[in-house]
Amino acid sequence: xxxxxxxxxxxxxxxxxxxxxxxxxxxxxxxxxxxxxxxxxxxxxxxxxxxxxxxxxxxxxxxxxxxxxxxxxxxxxxxxxxxxxxxxxxxxxxxxxxxxxxxxxxxxxxxxxxxxxxxxxxxxxxxxxxxxxxxxxxxxxxxxxxxxxxxxxxxxxxxxxxxxxxxxxxxxxxxxxxxxxxxxxxxxxxxxxxxxxxxxxxxxxxxxxxxxxxxxxxxxxxxxxxxxxxxxxxxxxxxxxxxxxxxxxxxxxxxxxxxxxxxxxxxxxxxxxxxxxxxxxxxxxxxxxxxxxxxxxxxxxxxxxxxxxxxxxxxxxxxxxxxxxxxxxxxxxxxxxxxxxxxxxxxxxxxxxxxxxxxxxxxxxxxxxxxxxxxxxxxxxx
Amino acid sequence: xxxxxxxxxxxxxxxxxxxxxxxxxxxxxxxxxxxxxxxxxxxxxxxxxxxxxxxxxxxxxxxxxxxxxxxxxxxxxxxxxxxxx
Numbered sequence: 380x381x382x383x384x385x386x387x388x389x390x391x392x393x394x395x396x397x398x399x400x401x402x403x404x405x406x407x408x409x410x411x412x413x414x415x416x417x418x419x420x421x422x423x424x425x426x427x428x429x430x431x432x433x434x435x436x437x438x439x440x441x442x443x444x445x446x447x448x449x450x451x452x453x454x455x456x457x458x459x460x461x462x463x464x465x466x467x468x469x470x471x472x473x474x475x476x477x478x479x480x481x482x483x484x485x486x487x488x489x490x491x492x493x494x495x496x497x498x499x500x501x502x503x504x505x506x507x508x509x510x511x512x513x514x515x516x517x518x519x520x521x522x523x524x525x526x527x528x529x530x531x532x533x534x535x536x537x538x539x540x541x542x543x544x545x546x547x548x549x550x551x552x553x554x555x556x557x558x559x560x561x562x563x564x565x566x567x568x569x570x571x572x573x574x575x576x577x578x579x580x581x582x583x584x585x586x587x588x589x590x591x592x593x594x595x596x597x598x599x600x601x602x603x604x605x606x607x608x609x610x611x612x613x614x615x616x617x618x619x620x621x622x623x624x625x626x627x628x629x630x631x632x633x634x635x636x637x638x639x640x641x642x643x644x645x646x647x648x649x650x651x652x653x654x655x656x657x658x659x660x661x662x663x664x665x666x667x668x669x670x671x672x673x674x675x676x677x678x679x680x681x682x683x684x685x686x687x688x689x690x691x692x693x694x695x696x697x698x699x700x701x702x703x704x705x706x707x708x709x710x711x712x713x714x715x716x717x718x719x720x721x722x723x724x725x726x727x728x729x730x731x732x733x734x735x736x737x738x739x740x741x742x743x744x745x746x747x748x749x750x751x752x753x754x755x756x757x758x759x760x761x
Numbered sequence: 762x763x764x765x766x767x768x769x770x771x772x773x774x775x776x777x778x779x780x781x782x783x784x785x786x787x788x789x790x791x792x793x794x795x796x797x798x799x800x801x802x803x804x805x806x807x808x809x810x811x812x813x814x815x816x817x818x819x820x821x822x823x824x825x826x827x828x829x830x831x832x833x834x835x836x837x838x839x840x841x842x843x844x845x846x
Contacts, residue, residue: 380784382767382803382820390835391827397834417763444762470808472762499809501791524763528810531793582763585805585813608764611827637820638805638813647794647812738762 382637386609387425395614396430403621409435410573411620412710414557415580416443416738417608423747425610427617435617438572438710439743441556442580444520444549445472445736446708447663451693452549453478456518459547459689460487460494466510468503469518471496476735479696484518500532507536507544516685520549524582526674527647530654533676533683547685548676551661553583554591555672561599563666565711572710576620578613579605581635586651588643592631600629607635654680664732665708704731707740714741721749765807767815770800781806 403409413419419439422428428437441447457478460467467484474485474496488494493513497503500517507515519529529546536544557577565571579592584605592603602623606616616634623630633639654677661673676684685691698705702724703717714720714733724730726742733739768781768790777792781804791810792798803820804811 382815383783385820385824386827388827388831388835390831392835394830394833394835398830415763442763470762499791501809521762524765524807524812527794527812528791528808531791531810580763582765582805582807582812585765615823615827637816637823644794644813646796650794736762737764 383609386607386611388611391611392425392430392614395611395618399430399435399614399618399621400432402618402625403432403435404625405432405434407434408573409621409624410438410575411435411578411617412438412440412560412574412576413578413606413613414440414442414553415578415583416440416446416736416740416743417582418442418578418580418606418613419740420738420743421608421610421613423743425613427610427613430614431617435621438574439707439713439740440560440577440710441663441665441708442522442553442583443708443733443736443738443740444522444525444551445476446704446732446739447551447556447665448476448520448549448732449662449664450478450696450698451662453484454482454696455691455693456547457482457484457487459516459685459691460484460492462689464513466493466495466506466513466515467518468495468497468506468515470498470520472736473518473520475729476732477699477729500528501535504532504535504541504544507541508539511543514543514545516689517544517546518549519546522551522553522580522583523586523651526550526651526655527586527644530650533654533680534650536683537680545683545685545688546676547691548655548674550655550674551663552672552674553580553587554594555669556663556666557592557595559663559666559669559672560709561595561601563709565709574601574710575624576602576604578616578620579603579631581605581607581612581639584633584635584639584643586644586647589631589633589639589641590643596629596631602629603631605631605633605635605639607637653677663708665705699730702731704733704741707733714744717741721745763807765805765812767803768806770798770802770804773798773800779811781811
């Protein structure tokens with residue numbers, strides 16, 4: 380616990396809060412996007428907005444794999460679960476996410492379908508070994524942190540020559556999503572969203588390293604600080620961003636030196652490269668179709684590709700019109716700007732994915748700031 | 762989804778498996794992505810896999826820095842910036 384509790388010390392947080400306030404230029408605003416939903420929750424859980432001066436605004440990014448998965452992809456997972464003889468293995472986050480016609484994997488389970496919660500890809504593999512008369516499909520979602528375990532499971536399935544295991548691959552890439560935000564009309568032309576710098580996700584970066592962000596820092600002139608998830612990490616990273624912006628620098632800095640290197644985890648990266656390749660494009664909820672932003676299973680391992688094995692074809696869907704998830708994901712709207720936030724849409728009865736996931740911005744607002752008098756931050760990016 | 766926790770390696774098993782401990786909770790994780798881990802090392806664990814080694818030296822450096830800040834500035838109850846008082 381030393382390396383968890385140690386980074387939550389109140390006195391050090393107070394000191395950082397003061398230093399940030401001293402260094403922040405009162406003559407300007409700082410619009411910082413925390414890309415990762417894990418950061419959004421850490422920020423609210425530890426009350427970080429209240430430790431920052433009013434001119435430092437945090438904008439919540441799309442780094443929540445559950446939130447950005449389009450409904451059409453979830454519908455296909457449910458379609459799979461509804462077929463005979465299939466066990467669908469999913470990470471717990473996905474079960475309550477609303478799909479078309481208010482269906483969900485949890486509903487599928489309540490109508491007798493075999494949907495299992497797994498905590499790791501290996502558990503899905505074990506299910507396949509235990510149930511040789513069933514087809515076991517792993518509903519794989521996640522950013523670069525979660526991809527290597529899926530790659531490993533596929534390699535192991537190949538080594539065991541498991542005929543009844545396959546993967547429904549929905550893995551997505553962080554750098555493409557950041558670029559999609561920077562290229563979005565809201566940021567480039569309309570000026571609805573201003574992003575001066577990024578808090579980069581540290582766990583993703585343990586795998587991909589800090590090097591992939593150098594392109595954004597350079598090309599878009601936005602500083603990036605790879606930030607840990609504990610409150611002192613977040614505060615220290617905000618201070619680093621403020622300094623860079625004050626000094627007119629746009630560099631990639633690494634606050635999470637205890638886990639992230641420039642090159643990342645070569646072994647994990649190689650395993651991912653062995654099993655997966657880029658999709659020419661992948662649809663994201665909120666960001667739309669983003670080129671080269673998702674992964675699919677390579678030809679060599681295609682017998683483990685559930686989309687091919689079961690001939691899955693996406694259908695058009697109509698999303699709930701009241702739900703503002705897409706705008707929330709892009710950072711254009713805050714959860715509290717949504718008319719159904721906290722009334723029709725709650726964690727117990729979610730309408731949009733951002734209210735379901737433990738990384739979704741709406742869930743964070745509902746849990747930690749539902750009653751907050753949020754005037755200072757409410758006006759920020761309208 | 763990308764939630765990961767630092768955990769201490771307690772025992773090594775065959776097939777790249779290990780038992781790790783965090784806050785009294787023990788679980789079995791895979792070490793397939795990190796080489797040369799020994800008992801007593803720290804790793805960062807995500808969905809049942811160690812995704813990287815925790816660099817204890819760097820972690821201690823950060824902690825020392827935070828401690829220094831805490832002692833120099835943070836212990837003062839007026840340390841919060843004025844707007845918060």
